Amino acid sequence: xxxxxxxxxxxxxxxxxxxxxxxxxxxxxxxxxxxxxxxxxxxxxxxxxxxxxxxxxxxxxxxxxxxxxxxxxxxxxxxxxxxxxxxxxxxxxxxxxxxxxxxxxxxxxxxxxxxxxxxxxxxxxxxxxxxxxxxxxxxxxxxxxxxxxxxxxxxxxxxxxxxxxxxxxxxxxxxxxxxxxxxxxxxxxxxxxxxxxxxxxxxxxxxxxxxxxxxxxxxxxxxxxxxxxxxxxxxxxxxxxxxxxxxxxxxxxxxxxxxxxxxxxxxxxxxxxxxxxxxxxxxxxxxxxxxxxxxxxxxxxxxxxxxxxxxxxxxxxxxxxxxxxxxxxxxxxxxxxxxxxxxxxxxxxxxxxxxxxxxxxx
Amino acid sequence: xxxxxxxxxxxxxxxxxxxxxxxxxxxxxxxxxxxxxxxxxxxxxxxxxxxxxxxxxxxxxxxxxxxxxxxxxxxxxxxxxxxxxxxxxxxxxxxxxxxxxxxxxxxxxxxxxxxxxxxxxxxxxxxxxxxxxxxxxxxxxxxxxxxxxxxxxxxxxxxxxxxxxxxxxxxxxxxxxxxxxxxxxxxxxxxxxxxxxxxxxxxxxxxxxxxxxxxxxxxxxxxxxxxxxxxxxxxxxxxxxxxxxxxxxx
Numbered sequence: 001x002x003x004x005x006x007x008x009x010x011x012x013x014x015x016x017x018x019x020x021x022x023x024x025x026x027x028x029x030x031x032x033x034x035x036x037x038x039x040x041x042x043x044x045x046x047x048x049x050x051x052x053x054x055x056x057x058x059x060x061x062x063x064x065x066x067x068x069x070x071x072x073x074x075x076x077x078x079x080x081x082x083x084x085x086x087x088x089x090x091x092x093x094x095x096x097x098x099x100x101x102x103x104x105x106x107x108x109x110x111x112x113x114x115x116x117x118x119x120x121x122x123x124x125x126x127x128x129x130x131x132x133x134x135x136x137x138x139x140x141x142x143x144x145x146x147x148x149x150x151x152x153x154x155x156x157x158x159x160x161x162x163x164x165x166x167x168x169x170x171x172x173x174x175x176x177x178x179x180x181x182x183x184x185x186x187x188x189x190x191x192x193x194x195x196x197x198x199x200x201x202x203x204x205x206x207x208x209x210x211x212x213x214x215x216x217x218x219x220x221x222x223x224x225x226x227x228x229x230x231x232x233x234x235x236x237x238x239x240x241x242x243x244x245x246x247x248x249x250x251x252x253x254x255x256x257x258x259x260x261x262x263x264x265x266x267x268x269x270x271x272x273x274x275x276x277x278x279x280x281x282x283x284x285x286x287x288x289x290x291x292x293x294x295x296x297x298x299x300x301x302x303x304x305x306x307x308x309x310x311x312x313x314x315x316x317x318x319x320x321x322x323x324x325x326x327x328x329x330x331x332x333x334x335x336x337x338x339x340x341x342x343x344x345x346x347x348x349x350x351x352x353x354x355x356x357x358x359x360x361x362x
Numbered sequence: 363x364x365x366x367x368x369x370x371x372x373x374x375x376x377x378x379x380x381x382x383x384x385x386x387x388x389x390x391x392x393x394x395x396x397x398x399x400x401x402x403x404x405x406x407x408x409x410x411x412x413x414x415x416x417x418x419x420x421x422x423x424x425x426x427x428x429x430x431x432x433x434x435x436x437x438x439x440x441x442x443x444x445x446x447x448x449x450x451x452x453x454x455x456x457x458x459x460x461x462x463x464x465x466x467x468x469x470x471x472x473x474x475x476x477x478x479x480x481x482x483x484x485x486x487x488x489x490x491x492x493x494x495x496x497x498x499x500x501x502x503x504x505x506x507x508x509x510x511x512x513x514x515x516x517x518x519x520x521x522x523x524x525x526x527x528x529x530x531x532x533x534x535x536x537x538x539x540x541x542x543x544x545x546x547x548x549x550x551x552x553x554x555x556x557x558x559x560x561x562x563x564x565x566x567x568x569x570x571x572x573x574x575x576x577x578x579x580x581x582x583x584x585x586x587x588x589x590x591x592x593x594x595x596x597x598x599x600x601x602x603x604x605x606x607x608x609x610x611x612x
Contacts, residue, residue, distance in 0.1 A: 222478040238451045243439035243467050
C-alpha cells in the first residue's frame with residue numbers, strides 16, 4: 001500500500017508538470033483560437049512572446065538566482081534580427097532582389113550597411129535568432145560569472161546593458177530605424193501578413209514555441225543540472241567544493257534564458273508588426289521581470305502564466321483607464337511584492353503544503 | 363612509498379603583511395589519521411583554505427605531481443582533494459540521497475547532467491552504508507541532527523571520490539557517543555585515504571590520532587605521535603600546558 005502510494009507520488013512528480021503544460025497547450029492552441037476574435041488572439045500572441053522570454057527568466061532568476069534585469073537586450077536581438085528580415089522581404093517584394101528598406105532612403109543616403117545583407121536570407125535569419133543571443137550571452141556571462149559578479153551588481157549591470165542597447169538603437173536611425181524601430185512588414189517568409197489565416201498561423205507558431213520552451217525547462221528542472229543550479233543559487237561556494245565551477249552552471253542557464261528571450265522577440269515582430277527601442281529598453285525588461293515575479297519565478301508554469309497575466313492586465317487597464325493605467329499596474333506590483341514575495345503561484349503551493357502538513361500533524 | 367600523499371613545502375599565506383601561515387612544511391601520508399591542532403589563530407583553517415584554493419598562498423602543495431596552489435577550487439576537488447567546513451554545509455532542502463547524489467559530478471559527463479536521476483548509483487549506495495545514514499535516505503538534510511550532518515558531509519566526500527579529506531572540526535558540538543562513532547568512521551575509511559582532521563578536543567585526538575601536528579602562530583611547532591606531542595615542552599607551554607592546567611583546576 002505504502003509502495004503504491006510512493007509510486008503514485010513519483011508518477012505525479014513526473015507527469016503532474018507535463019499535465020500542466022498540456023493544459024496550457026490546449027488553452028492556447030485549441031480554446032483561445034476558438035473563442036477569441038482575431039484582434040484579441042493577436043494580442044494574446046504578443047503576451048505569448050513575453051511569456052517565452054519569461055520562461056527563460058524563470059530559469060535564470062527563479063532557479064539560478066540571477067536577477068536578469070536586461071532581458072530586453074536578447075528580446076531585441078531576436079526581434080531586430082527577425083524584423084530586419086521582414087523589412088527586407090517587404091522591400092524585395094516591391095523593389096526586386098537588391099531593394100533596401102524604405103527608411104534608409106528616407107533618413108540615410110540610400111545605401112544599406114553590409115551587416116544587413118545576410119538577413120535577406122530566411123534560414124540565416126532563423127540561425128541568427130538562435131545563435132546571436134547565445135554568442136552574446138556566452139561572452140557576457142563568461143566575463144560576469146568568472147569575475148564572480150552577482151546579486152545587485154549583476155542586476156544593475158544587466159539593466160545598464162538594456163539602457164545602452166536602447167540608446168544605441170535610438171542613435172542609429174539610418175541603420176536600425178532609430179526611435180521608430182522597424183515596422184510596416186508585409187510578409188512573413190512568403191506568407192501575406194494581411195491575411196487573417198496567416199496571422200493565426202503565426203500566433204500558433206508562437207504558442208507552440210512557448211510549449212517547447214516549457215518542455216525544455218521542465219527537463220532542465222528535473223535533471224541533475226537543475227538540482228545543481230538550485231544548489232548554486234542557494235550555496236554557490238559550496239558547489240565549488242563539489243568539483244563544479246559555479247560560473248559554468250550559471251552560464252548555461254543564462255545562455256538558455258537569452259536564447260528564449262530572443263525567440264520571444266523574434267515572434268513579437270511579426271505578431272505586433274513592429275519592434276522599436278521601447279520594446280527592448282529597461283522598462284520593457286522590467287515588465288518581463290514583473291510577469292515572472294507575479295506568477296512565481298521558481299515554478300515551472302508560474303513565469304509563463306504571470307507574463308500572460310501582466311500582458312492581459314496592461315491591455316485591459318490601458319483600455320479601461322487610458323490615463324491612469326500605469327498607476328494601477330504599479331500598485332499591483334507593490335501589493336504582490338509586499339504580500340506574495342515569491343509570486344502568486346508559490347504562495348498558493350506554500351499554502352496548500354502548509355495545510356497538508358497540518359493534516360499530517362493531526 | 364606510493365604517490366598518494368600530499369606534500370606541503372614552504373607554504374606561506376599573507377594578509378596585508380601579516381603572515382597567517384609562515385613557511386609550513388608538512389607531509390601527509392595515506393592510511394594515517396593525521397590531526398592538526400593548535401590554539402585559535404594558529405593558522406589551521408587557513409592552511410586548509412590555502413590547499414583548497416580559497417586563499418592565495420606561496421610555496422608548494424604537491425599532490426600526484428600537481429601543484430594545488432596554482433589550481434582553482436573546483437579543479438582541486440576534481441584532483442581528489444575534498445574538504446568540509448566548521449559549520450556543516452549540506453543542502454538543507456535536498457534529501458540525504460540527493461545531497462550524496464549531487465556530489466557525484468566527478469562520475470558524470472556534461473550530457474548525463476541534463477538527464478533526470480534514475481535509481482541510486484552504486485557509489486551513492488556505498489556511501490550511504492558507510493556513513494550509516496541508509497535509514498534516513500529520504501529525509502531532508504535540514505532535519506538531520508548536527509552529528510548526522512557532518513557524517514553526510516563525509517559521505518559526500520566519499521561520493522566525490524576524495525582521496526585526501528581535510529576535515530575542519532568535524533566533531534565540534536557532538537556528543538561523546540557521536541564522537542566515538544565519527545572516530546570509528548574515519549578509521550574505517552582512512553585505510554586507503556589521506557585524512558587530515560583539524561581538532562580542538564584533546565580526548566578525541568588522544569583516542570584516534572596516528573600523527574599529530576601542532577601549529578602555533580602560523581608555524582609548525584611539533585609533529586609526532588600523541589605521546590611524543592604530549593611530552594613536548596614547547597607544546598605544553600603554548601597549548602597543552604594551558605589545557606592541562608585547566609584540567610588540574612577542574
